[in-house]
Amino acid sequence: MMKEKIKKLTARAIKNLYKKEVEVEVSRSSAKDCGDYATNVAMAIKENPQEIAKQIKSTILERVEAKNGFINFFLSKEHLQKQVREILKRDKKFGELKIGKHQKVLVEFISANPTGPLHVGNGRGAFFGDCLANILEKAGYRALREYYINDAKNNTQIQELGRTALGQGKSYLTPHLKRVIRRLAPYFKKVKSESEAGYLLGQNIFGDIRSFTEEKLKIKFDLWVSEQNLYRQGKIKKVYDFLETKKLVYKKDNALWLDLSGFNQKDEVLVRRNGQSTYFLTDIAYHDYKIKRGFKKIINIWGADHQGHVSKIKAIAKMLGYQGDLDILISQVVRLKRGKISKRKGNIVTLEDLIDEVGLDVARFLYLTKSLDTQMEFDLELAKKQSEKNPVYYVQYAHARICSILRKISDPRFQDSNLKLLVHPSEFNLIKQLIRLPEIIEETAKDYQVQRLPQYSTELATAFHRFYRDCKVLAKDKSLLKARLALILATKIVLKNTLALMGISAPERM
RNA sequence: GCGCCCGUAGUUCAAUGGAUAGAACGUCAGGUUGCGGACCUGAAGGUUAGAGGUUCGACUCCUCUCGGGCGCACCA
Numbered sequence: 001m002m003k004e005k006i007k008k009l010t011a012r013a014i015k016n017l018y019k020k021e022v023e024v025e026v027s028r029s030s031a032k033d034c035g036d037y038a039t040n041v042a043m044a045i046k047e048n049p050q051e052i053a054k055q056i057k058s059t060i061l062e063r064v065e066a067k068n069g070f071i072n073f074f075l076s077k078e079h080l081q082k083q084v085r086e087i088l089k090r091d092k093k094f095g096e097l098k099i100g101k102h103q104k105v106l107v108e109f110i111s112a113n114p115t116g117p118l119h120v121g122n123g124r125g126a127f128f129g130d131c132l133a134n135i136l137e138k139a140g141y142r143a144l145r146e147y148y149i150n151d152a153k154n155n156t157q158i159q160e161l162g163r164t165a166l167g168q169g170k171s172y173l174t175p176h177l178k179r180v181i182r183r184l185a186p187y188f189k190k191v192k193s194e195s196e197a198g199y200l201l202g203q204n205i206f207g208d209i210r211s212f213t214e215e216k217l218k219i220k221f222d223l224w225v226s227e228q229n230l231y232r233q234g235k236i237k238k239v240y241d242f243l244e245t246k247k248l249v250y251k252k253d254n255a256l257w258l259d260l261s262g263f264n265q266k267d268e269v270l271v272r273r274n275g276q277s278t279y280f281l282t283d284i285a286y287h288d289y290k291i292k293r294g295f296k297k298i299i300n301i302w303g304a305d306h307q308g309h310v311s312k313i314k315a316i317a318k319m320l321g322y323q324g325d326l327d328i329l330i331s332q333v334v335r336l337k338r339g340k341i342s343k344r345k346g347n348i349v350t351l352e353d354l355i356d357e358v359g360l361d362v363a364r365f366l367y368l369t370k371s372l373d374t375q376m377e378f379d380l381e382l383a384k385k386q387s388e389k390n391p392v393y394y395v396q397y398a399h400a401r402i403c404s405i406l407r408k409i410s411d412p413r414f415q416d417s418n419l420k421l422l423v424h425p426s427e428f429n430l431i432k433q434l435i436r437l438p439e440i441i442e443e444t445a446k447d448y449q450v451q452r453l454p455q456y457s458t459e460l461a462t463a464f465h466r467f468y469r470d471c472k473v474l475a476k477d478k479s480l481l482k483a484r485l486a487l488i489l490a491t492k493i494v495l496k497n498t499l500a501l502m503g504i505s506a507p508e509r510m
Numbered sequence: 511g512c513g514c515c516c517g518u519a520g521u522u523c524a525a526u527g528g529a530u531a532g533a534a535c536g537u538c539a540g541g542u543u544g545c546g547g548a549c550c551u552g553a554a555g556g557u558u559a560g561a562g563g564u565u566c567g568a569c570u571c572c573u574c575u576c577g578g579g580c581g582c583a584c585c586a
Binding site: 025027029030031032034038040043046067068069070113115150155156157160253254255257266268269270271272273274276278279280282283303304305306307308309310311330332333335366369370371373374375376377378379389390391393394396397398400401404405408409443446447449451452455458459462465466468469470472473474475509510 | 513514515516517521522523524525526527528529530532533534535542544545546548549550551566567578579580581582583584585586
């Protein structure tokens, strides 16, 4: 990639001049008239930027300039023109990187409890997790999407669910829950205990969630890990024994506690007075199971209400000897314009309601635009209104526009296009946007700032719409037409790949 | 009280410690005898909550204050 080449060129120049080895940081130029890339290395090492700039020469660079202490790099026209062919050649693979080195990464997300349908808060983690997994795959990792099901018969919430199913519970019955219970009524008659009933009900609710995520959210999990299975397979007991041999377990008030003082955390109960394991113990077992599967990275995406749990699970990972990276991301609260979302209150708006209202593409885009750790407000009415005039459609329209032009071209061959004919500023501007995709993927795979994607897609679409205004594709000149045909085909590829990363469709007509 | 997150344009949100803090929507003013006007151009709109500090340079890092959110269970 460009950045790497420029880094090397600059580092070599510095080595020649000053005989030092330095780490050069190269970024996109942020200001106008400052070229395509820039580095602040001269300021960092307190040397003369002009002196360094003069030393750098390459065919990919038209010129190198020092300005305000920065060194600015201007890509050469030939190099840019060539990139169009590169994109066409790589097609669906354009943007793929090798930085992941085929290492296994686990992305666990949603993992909502079986208390009802997914709400708008779950949507955030859902789309974020799915998109992040897409990006990691594109960056060369092997990403596994996982949903953890809290379905154990031993689980207090499941038991409460069972009481509810048997008509003895005191929790609020959502219409959804009522429906499921009615559906299962004949089975509850045969059930022996509340935990059996709860388990049965839980399985059904998870079944609903599963088909909802697959069919409506278009998210395919690779694995649904069941808490109850962890019990069945003896994983809970095994990890408990491990902690005990480490002498980290002690008894107090007839309960068994985990000593976390070594990690500067409050101790936690593992086994209650009544003999039942806590969620904390099963979660340790679950993470042990994650670790044992050999992931280089483990990414957990949790809701804001689990934030207190983060440092504890990180401590646990250390305790269990995990060597990879454990990243726990907290998705901050999603608020509707009126009131906040809470499962305990009755009239929550479900994720399904939202998607029915604005459509999946719009929903995905609106969620993804915001950084995960800012609280976001979701104004349903506004989203609905915006569904007419909407950033998603803006991007999709660019794709549809290209398809519309393509329909008018009888001979779609582009292999012999003379790309040197692409010389208009709007053409260069468009190409410069196209070649950003690999950089976007690289950065996002590193820092998980997924909101970069919708932002980029908008900028890409803008570059295309401007090109469309300035340059007629269906030109009288046959060779010019061919060159521009190649350019719009490349644009189509990049738009499609970008939208695909977000899980958004690329329509041919709108 | 303690811990984590946040405070940026009228609104919703961006901005690897870098150059003149950017988009979208909204508002106002314009544009095609053109491949789809779901488009394009321009304008107005900011003391980045406030005060200190760190440094060549701070929306970004540190400290304090104010304001909002979320945690702090033998719930998950």
